[in-house]
Amino acid sequence: MNxxxxxxxxxxxxxxxxxxxxxxxxxxxxxxxxxxCHALFEGKxxxxxxxxxxxxxxxxxxxxxxxxxxxxxxxxxxxxxxVSTANAFVLRGAKLVFADSTDYNPNxxxxxxxxxxxxKTKAIVPVHYAGIAVDMDPLLDLAKRHNLFxxxxxxxxxxxxxxxxxxxxxxxxxxxxxxETKNIMAxxxxxxxxxxxxxxxxxxxxxxxGTNRSAFxxxxxxxxxxxxxxxxxxxxxIIAAFLYAQLENLEEIQGRRKTxxxxxxxxxxxxxxxxxxxxxxIPYFATNNAHMFYLVCKTLEERIGLITLLxxxxxxxxxxxxxxxxxxxxxxxxxxxxxxxxxRYSDCLLRLPLFYELTEEQVDFIADTILEYYKRS
Ligand SMILES: *Cc1c(COP(=O)(O)O)cnc(C)c1O
Numbered sequence: 001m002n003x004x005x006x007x008x009x010x011x012x013x014x015x016x017x018x019x020x021x022x023x024x025x026x027x028x029x030x031x032x033x034x035x036x037c038h039a040l041f042e043g044k045x046x047x048x049x050x051x052x053x054x055x056x057x058x059x060x061x062x063x064x065x066x067x068x069x070x071x072x073x074x075x076x077x078x079x080x081x082x083v084s085t086a087n088a089f090v091l092r093g094a095k096l097v098f099a100d101s102t103d104y105n106p107n108x109x110x111x112x113x114x115x116x117x118x119x120k121t122k123a124i125v126p127v128h129y130a131g132i133a134v135d136m137d138p139l140l141d142l143a144k145r146h147n148l149f150x151x152x153x154x155x156x157x158x159x160x161x162x163x164x165x166x167x168x169x170x171x172x173x174x175x176x177x178x179x180e181t182k183n184i185m186a187x188x189x190x191x192x193x194x195x196x197x198x199x200x201x202x203x204x205x206x207x208x209x210g211t212n213r214s215a216f217x218x219x220x221x222x223x224x225x226x227x228x229x230x231x232x233x234x235x236x237x238i239i240a241a242f243l244y245a246q247l248e249n250l251e252e253i254q255g256r257r258k259t260x261x262x263x264x265x266x267x268x269x270x271x272x273x274x275x276x277x278x279x280x281x282i283p284y285f286a287t288n289n290a291h292m293f294y295l296v297c298k299t300l301e302e303r304i305g306l307i308t309l310l311x312x313x314x315x316x317x318x319x320x321x322x323x324x325x326x327x328x329x330x331x332x333x334x335x336x337x338x339x340x341x342x343x344r345y346s347d348c349l350l351r352l353p354l355f356y357e358l359t360e361e362q363v364d365f366i367a368d369t370i371l372e373y374y375k376r377s
Contacts, residue, residue: 001365003316005316005318008185011245013249017033017241017245021033022238024237026237027237029052030237033243036240037191037244038050041247045169047169047174048200051194052235053190054188054234054235055177055190056178059175060084060088060151061091062192062203065230066206067151067199069093069122070092072095072120073122074095075094075096076097076121076123076125077097077098077126077153078127079099079101080101080321080341080342083324089123089125095333098325098339100340101341103341105130105283106341106345107135113139114142124142126150126152127155129156131158131292132280132287132288133285133287135283137163140170149173150170151171152174154176156289157291158182158184159289170195172195173193173194173195173203175191175192177189178246183254183257185243189239206228211227212225256356257291258289258290260290260360264354267368276374277296277297278295278296293351294320294349294350296344297350300348302348303319303347305373309372315353317352319346320346323343323346353366
């Protein structure tokens with residue numbers, strides 16, 4: 001048996017919609033399917049304004065431009081995250097201030113954040129790891145008191161909720177990813193959700209090379225020109241056509257992923273009860289969008305052993321982020337604080353295969369292999 005870590009799922013309509021987009025004669029950005037995607041996201045999740053981008057990385061870079069990050073500004077984010085969360089702000093000259101993760105899941109420990117705020121702090125960037133919400137209310141309170149922006153890295157968090165509110169609708173802005181490893185995907189793709197009216201017009205301009213082309217096409221101005229800085233962040237309508245086919249099947253995709261997630265959880269729960277591993281923890285304020293199933297081993301050696309055994313059986317399980325505060329690029333710039341939980345997840349967290357076409361039998365086989373490993377050791 002060979003079980004890959006991920007296999008992108010096709011709903012069947014992707015090719016049809018791409019063909020329609022091609023036949024329409026307009027396949028540059030902001031075509032028919034881009035508008036359909038925007039309408040669906042805004043309607044279903046209540047984001048004030050959505051703009052498809054070529055990646056979540058791009059959406060994060062747009063957010064950094066929009067809140068006008070300047071050299072020396074400080075941005076607080078978890079160390080246990082993807083490099084794009086950090087790069088977007090580093091590109092504008094920001095200093096990163098890393099928060100540690102909680103001991104119960106890899107999300108940032110919001111109780112530490114206040115002590116990291118200085119007069120130079122401009123933004124907090126919570127990352128909803130595995131699609132499970134960061135505790136947002138304390139962050140919103142801090143943002144209000146210290147006049148900070150909150151940029152949600154919601155790359156993994158589509159269709160997940162915090163106290164009933166969709167993730168990505170809570171911060172000033174949010175960035176989503178439609179990379180092929182995410183629940184809803186278009187190969188490469190992303191989206192900026194803007195929840196604060198003050199940024200809506202400028203977001204359109206920055207995405208369109210600093211021009212007011214979007215307003216021009218709506219007939220709001222009689223000619224368009226260069227009005228601000230910007231770049232090219234919008235995807236072809238072919239990407240949007242692909243994405244739309246996925247979005248139409250959102251519920252079915254999420255349902256299948258949750259079924260598989262629950263099956264893993266039930267099978268591996270006895271190991272957690274014995275104190276041998278740690279499983280994902282979903283706080284009372286959060287929902288599970290089944291983006292990822294992971295377990296946390298006790299040591300790095302134990303994780304290496306488990307990866308090896310799984311690989312022998314044809315199962316591809318993979319670790320995840322290396323703490324950014326300890327990375328070759330940033331360790332000299334980090335303020336030196338130890339971040340033990342982030343390091344623990346770097347060394348010990350293991351992600352298991354989870355994709356639409358994974359079967360129940362495969363989940364059982366993977367879980368049995370893990371149970372066998374802990375019987376042996
Ligand atoms: C996937 C991911 C990104 C980057 O998404 P791209 O669309 O590949 O740019 C950023 N942050 C997190 C937390 C991610 O999981």
